[in-house]
Amino acid sequence: MLDKNRIPEHAAIIMDGNGRWAKKHGVPRLAGHNAGMKSMIEVVRRANDLGMKHLTVYAFSTENWKRSTEEVSGIFKLLIKYVESELRELMENNVRIRILGDYSPLPKDARRAVDKAIRETAGNTGLQFNIALNYGGRSEILRAVQLLAKEAADGEIDPEQITEDMISERLYTGARETGCGDPELIIRTSGEERLSNFLLWQSAYSEFVFTDVLWPDFSPEEFEKCIEEYQGRDRRFGGRK
Numbered sequence: 001m002l003d004k005n006r007i008p009e010h011a012a013i014i015m016d017g018n019g020r021w022a023k024k025h026g027v028p029r030l031a032g033h034n035a036g037m038k039s040m041i042e043v044v045r046r047a048n049d050l051g052m053k054h055l056t057v058y059a060f061s062t063e064n065w066k067r068s069t070e071e072v073s074g075i076f077k078l079l080i081k082y083v084e085s086e087l088r089e090l091m092e093n094n095v096r097i098r099i100l101g102d103y104s105p106l107p108k109d110a111r112r113a114v115d116k117a118i119r120e121t122a123g124n125t126g127l128q129f130n131i132a133l134n135y136g137g138r139s140e141i142l143r144a145v146q147l148l149a150k151e152a153a154d155g156e157i158d159p160e161q162i163t164e165d166m167i168s169e170r171l172y173t174g175a176r177e178t179g180c181g182d183p184e185l186i187i188r189t190s191g192e193e194r195l196s197n198f199l200l201w202q203s204a205y206s207e208f209v210f211t212d213v214l215w216p217d218f219s220p221e222e223f224e225k226c227i228e229e230y231q232g233r234d235r236r237f238g239g240r241k
Helices: 018-025 029-049 069-092 108-121 137-153 164-169 220-231
Strands: 010-014 054-061 096-100 128-135 185-188 207-210
Touching (some): 069 108, 128 137
């Protein structure tokens, strides 16, 4: 049974299986993404109801640009649709939206929708909903290293004194950005068991839960099952008990 006193502060989800769901149901891939968006809305609601502090979803990776123009365009249209349809509820439920990644290459209308969501939810103090958008774990680490290199070149820091914490602070999840820190739990749907360039640095001691459920079929109840599995883990962080 779910222990509501031991909900992870930060859970992250690799939302996988929209395309396979669409194929299974004989509908276009974009219909799968639309169904996946509905699942995302329900999971955000449940995370908020459970009192979770941070929820991160992998919405669009740096590699997703390789997909067809039609699919990429459709994904961004769904992003705009999400902001337009859900912003009022997000405000009512005190949810704050933050972005992990560089969303500047997105189409202008998509960027405008993202900026609106960030701006209007900025004062909210409940669940922080992080959307990984045009995000890649390796590019995130590279960006942090470049920031540190510039600071060292400017004489602001001593290269010999660089620590893991200093790298963490300069990641999108770090204190300088969203301040959500590392996820205790990472969930991946659809039966795949890999990170796919997601939160590579932050996942060093995360617990992983893999489920065969395709993302559009991933219900709030399935979400709670994953949290229950996490609660049954013995987290040792490299130590012994």
